[in-house]
Amino acid sequence: MPKTPRHYLDYAASAPLRPEVLDAMLPWLCGPYGDGYGNANSLYREGKAARQALDEARLVLAQAIGATPPEVVFTSGGTESNNALIAGLSAAWRERGGHARQTGRVISSAIEHHAVLEPLKHLKRDGLKVELLRADRQGFVQPEALAAALAAAGAVAGTGALAAAGSGTGAAAWPGAGHSVALVSIMAANNEVGSLQDLSVLAALAHGQGAIFHSDAVQILGKLPFDVQQLNIDAASFSAHKLGGPKGVGAFYLRTGTPFSPQALGGGQEMGRRSGTQNVAGAVGFARALALSLAEQQAQAKRLSDLRDRLAGELLALDAGIELTVDPRAAGFTAETAAASQGVAQGTSQSATPSASPATARGANQAATPNTAPAAAQAPGHQPSYLPNLLSLLIAGHESESLIMALDKAGVAVSSGSACSTGSLDPSHVLTALGVPRRAAEGALRISLGYASTSADIDALVAALKQILRR
Numbered sequence: 001m002p003k004t005p006r007h008y009l010d011y012a013a014s015a016p017l018r019p020e021v022l023d024a025m026l027p028w029l030c031g032p033y034g035d036g037y038g039n040a041n042s043l044y045r046e047g048k049a050a051r052q053a054l055d056e057a058r059l060v061l062a063q064a065i066g067a068t069p070p071e072v073v074f075t076s077g078g079t080e081s082n083n084a085l086i087a088g089l090s091a092a093w094r095e096r097g098g099h100a101r102q103t104g105r106v107i108s109s110a111i112e113h114h115a116v117l118e119p120l121k122h123l124k125r126d127g128l129k130v131e132l133l134r135a136d137r138q139g140f141v142q143p144e145a146l147a148a149a150l151a152a153a154g155a156v157a158g159t160g161a162l163a164a165a166g167s168g169t170g171a172a173a174w175p176g177a178g179h180s181v182a183l184v185s186i187m188a189a190n191n192e193v194g195s196l197q198d199l200s201v202l203a204a205l206a207h208g209q210g211a212i213f214h215s216d217a218v219q220i221l222g223k224l225p226f227d228v229q230q231l232n233i234d235a236a237s238f239s240a241h242k243l244g245g246p247k248g249v250g251a252f253y254l255r256t257g258t259p260f261s262p263q264a265l266g267g268g269q270e271m272g273r274r275s276g277t278q279n280v281a282g283a284v285g286f287a288r289a290l291a292l293s294l295a296e297q298q299a300q301a302k303r304l305s306d307l308r309d310r311l312a313g314e315l316l317a318l319d320a321g322i323e324l325t326v327d328p329r330a331a332g333f334t335a336e337t338a339a340a341s342q343g344v345a346q347g348t349s350q351s352a353t354p355s356a357s358p359a360t361a362r363g364a365n366q367a368a369t370p371n372t373a374p375a376a377a378q379a380p381g382h383q384p385s386y387l388p389n390l391l392s393l394l395i396a397g398h399e400s401e402s403l404i405m406a407l408d409k410a411g412v413a414v415s416s417g418s419a420c421s422t423g424s425l426d427p428s429h430v431l432t433a434l435g436v437p438r439r440a441a442e443g444a445l446r447i448s449l450g451y452a453s454t455s456a457d458i459d460a461l462v463a464a465l466k467q468i469l470r471r
């Protein structure tokens with residue numbers, strides 16, 4: 001029997017390892033391919049070769065995100081990076097007496113990945129207050145909501161959020177026993193609907209109240225420009241397998257001078273921030289995948305957003321009860337507008353001044369308000385924008401799980417916005433936080449494209465869904 005051709009459309013879950021990446025990794029794994037299999041901390045030839053490869057990989061990552069090599073720490077993936085930073089930054093805040101005066105707070109959003117939400121639950125158990133900001137129906141965390149939450153947490157006299165933000169001094173004021181907010185953590189790009197947050201404005205607001213700003217940047221790295229200097233953020237998390245690198249490899253960025261209490265203790269590798277023998281082949285693979293992604297970033301962003309928009313149009317034209325969870329086409333994507341929405345100017349240096357006015361920043365408390373604000377309510381100057389490769393659908397009258405199984409049978413691999421736990425299908429916390437009704441969220445599908453996606457993949461998905469929804 002001929003094999004059904006496969007159409008893999010779940011790059012946001014994991015991208016297939018790129019063949020060039022595998023080639024780059026082999027010499028650092030075993031003898032026949034090279035002699036770089038040593039421990040990168042050993043003093044003889046095999047160790048020194050491994051150390052050099054690790055240093056080169058670190059340099060690639062650092063240059064890609066606008067950091068210096070010592071600010072890049074290799075980990076086992078996005079989950080570990082998020083856990084290490086959230087625990088390590090808040091522990092350092094406490095150790096420096098941040099907790100002595102009042103109950104400390106951490107502010108994040110309700111649409112974060114579980115790799116952020118779960119470590120936040122731990123902080124809560126340890127006595128910190130955790131506040132999760134709502135996102136609007138289009139998937140955006142409003143700067144006004146953060147400003148209000150920061151203000152409610154207890155403004156510190158003389159450190160108006162926007163005053164300090166505009167000074168461009170970053171986290172210089174942190175930490176102080178008088179500051180009640182230890183950390184603000186808001187993701188760069190949402191993994192279910194693809195919304196790009198206004199990071200430079202959010203970070204500036206956090207800094208204005210003396211808080212550290214962290215961002216889970218797992219879904220954006222390699223797909224759109226992401227520069228920690230231009231965004232003025234203190235910490236960020238990355239993962240290799242979302243861009244064609246190996247699974248089980250990641251990294252975090254930690255700005256020089258940011259107080260941090262390491263969580264993985266042992267031999268003091270990674271500048272003492274993450275002990276454990278380094279995965280040299282993994283780091284080399286991560287760097288190779290990133291270099292390839294960067295080289296083709298603009299062309300792929302355009303190609304994939306064109307494919308995504310065609311897919312959206314054809315699915316809506318089926319008139320089969322398919323709705324777009326958010327409409328990324330409306331944002332009018334170009335690599336430039338997406339970069340601008342992240343506060344990253346391409347080729348020119350970007351002003352550190354946030355686009356929200358002090359008046360709006362001190363406005364009504366939207367954190368407590370239901371998520372009905374339209375995307376247009378975003379800070380002036382912010383272009384609501386989405387990842388170029390992701391499309392989230394709501395399919396009325398169907399359950400994600402059965403749709404995924406039927407599509408799999410037809411040769412198409414996609415995922416849902418839902419997490420399957422103990423046999424029951426819970427609607428995704430992201431879609432629920434966006435205000436998608438439970439019934440609609442139960443029929444969610446996430447389509448995500450990547451470097452090898454083709455027109456034929458889109459055609460196959462449209463044809464298969466047409467068949468399935470007709471039954």
Ligand code: PLP
Nearest residue numbers: 077078079113115191216218239
């Ligand atoms: N953060 C986001 C936004 C993600 O999409 C993912 C993976 O799905 C992670 C973190 C976890 O990354 P990893 O699979 O490398 O642990």
